[in-house]
Amino acid sequence: MSVIGVLALQGAVREHMRSIEEAGATAIEIKRKEQLEEIDGLILPGGESTTMRRLIDSYDFFDAIREFGKQGKPIFGTCAGLILMANDIEGQENAHLGLMDMKVARNAFGRQVASFEASLSVKHISADFNAVFIRAPYILEAGSDVEILATHQERAVAAKQGHYLCTAFHPELTDDNRFMVYFAEMVEQSKQTLAS
DSSP states (O other), rough: OOOOEEESSSSSHHHHHHHHTTTTTTEEEESSSGGGGSSEEEEEEESSSHHHHHHHHTTTOHHHHHHHHHHTEEEEEHHHHHHHHHEEETTOOOOOOOOOOEEEEEETOOOOOOOOEEEEEEETTTTEEEEEEESEOOOOOOEOOOOEEEEETEEEEEEEEEEEEEEESOGSSSEEEEHHHHHHHHHHHHHHHHOO
């Protein structure tokens, strides 16, 4: 069984843990960088991207997460996690982890009052995925290696690049577990590839 860790510095950690277990994988909270060696896949949950970056630096996770990704192990970023994974952020001089070749806009759908739900057609997953957006970012531009999985109002809100996956919305906040099942399958495939 694959082991998927949730970076437990801030954000919807408990909801992700439940979602991972329901997808048939083992979930663990990641609070120390040494724990990354125990897992096959990692989730960067929602929260506030600037605060999360500060915590990633404080707990010495920055290089460890990048190295985890370089090993070919899947990483899934939701909402703030998507921002952390981008290599370019609109109006910001420096990106964070820079794992995916994309430019993103923060709080792109408005502030907290602009939180909403929408039914999305998500490639490989579902024609009617109920997505929960909370102060959501979106993808402004994506490199040729990035596959856009979903759009809302002509804005890209989910993408995949190799073993990296990201969404502007919060799949863990619904009972629809298909997105987490998709990520768990990515993790299982990578685990088998890395073992061979």
